[in-house]
Amino acid sequence: MALACLALCGCGNLAVWMPSSGPSTQRVADAGQPASSAGIQLVDVSDAVARKVLASQRRSLFSEAFGSSAAVGRVGAGDVIEVSIWEAPPANLFGAATVDARTGASGARMTTLPDQMVNSAGTINVPFAGAIKAADQSPQEIEASIGAALKAKANQPQVLVRVIRNASSNVTVVGEVANSLRMPLTAKGERLLDALAAAGGVRTPVGKTTLQITRGSQVQSLPLDSIIQDPKQNIPLQAGDVITALTQPLSFTVLGATGKNEELNFEVQGISLAQALARAGGLQDQRADAQGLFIFRFEDPAALLSSTDAQGRALPTTPEGKVPVVYRVDLKDPAMFFVAQGFPIRNKDVLYVSNAPAAELQKFLNIMSSIVFPIYNLRTLTN
Secondary structure (H helix, E strand, C coil): CHHHHHHHHCHHHHHHHCCCCCCCHHHHHHHCCCCCCCCCEEEECCHHHHHHHHHHCCCCCHHHHCCCCCCCCCECCCCEEEEEEEECCCCCCCCCEEECCCCCCEEEEEEECCCEECCCCCEEEECCCEEEECCCECHHHHHHHHHHHHCCCCCCCEEEEEEEECCCCEEEEEECECCCEEEECCCCCCEHHHHHHHCCCECCCHHHCEEEEEECCEEEEEEHHHHHHCHHHCCECCCCCEEEEECCCEEEEEEECECCCEEEEECCCCEEHHHHHHHCCCECCCCEEEEEEEEEEEECHHHCCCCECCCCCECCCCCCCCEEEEEEECCCCCCHHHHHCCCEECCCCEEEEEECHHHHHHHHHHHHHHHHHHHHHHHHHHC
């Protein structure tokens, strides 16, 4: 009885020397106090906090970043094109006249020029027309330019331009695909999943794959399953796009009074706090403090409700511009189970559940009983 009273009176000191899996609920709360030098922000999770965190990690959709309009097919340097020219009789600026096989009458004169590669200056040469700009032009625009240059020299010239070999309008597909490739774009207007199919698909499960598009200086990424589920994200491709299939291992670490302590992987579309707790085996009923669930995270300042502390000072940040934050969750509040379904878990989060004060006392009593009872039994045997 004396030992039990001593334990009850000195519970605050028990945590100093008692074995434990981590800090107590009070120690974590103390680390988040303004007087603490650690610079840790302690945030109680609520519906407003969960909504702010969720909004801060929203990714830009491909349809928002790149638009959904198909690119007009353009000729570029290195492309090989064919130019055919027709003239109305009796002029014969180009070649011989075509003959109608049924009537034997001469028709329009047609000449097909030798295939030409668009040079580094972006031009081709056409007899009697000179250098014609071809780069960054559509075949129809090149036809119009040649026709205008020959208008005063040929009789009613008509021009047809065909792209024989496409060397400039391509997209590149790399990463976790069956075959990396450069896919030429056609007038059909190939889309993102067309390029992925041309590369033989991804080598990893869809739920663990992210697609990244690099277009000029823009770089955006989305989970592959989100693209499949939302047809708007299957955007038309443009020349020069680089598509990278990525498999990035995402995980969080769970410690303390939970069903298991380990690093757990999750899918690229993310999981909620409720799902994370379920994967960790839930809280241990004999040990856990339901009011002592904490998420340790280096957070983006934009995810916090306030950019200053209680004294109005700017929050301390790491060299990467992140704020060390501890989110505290009270699972004794039934409403918190609804909030936990919307609170997102992020890569490299540490989920920790502290021991209940009664569990610490129980450990102390077990230690004392392991000392007292052998002595008592020895005394009994001696007597």
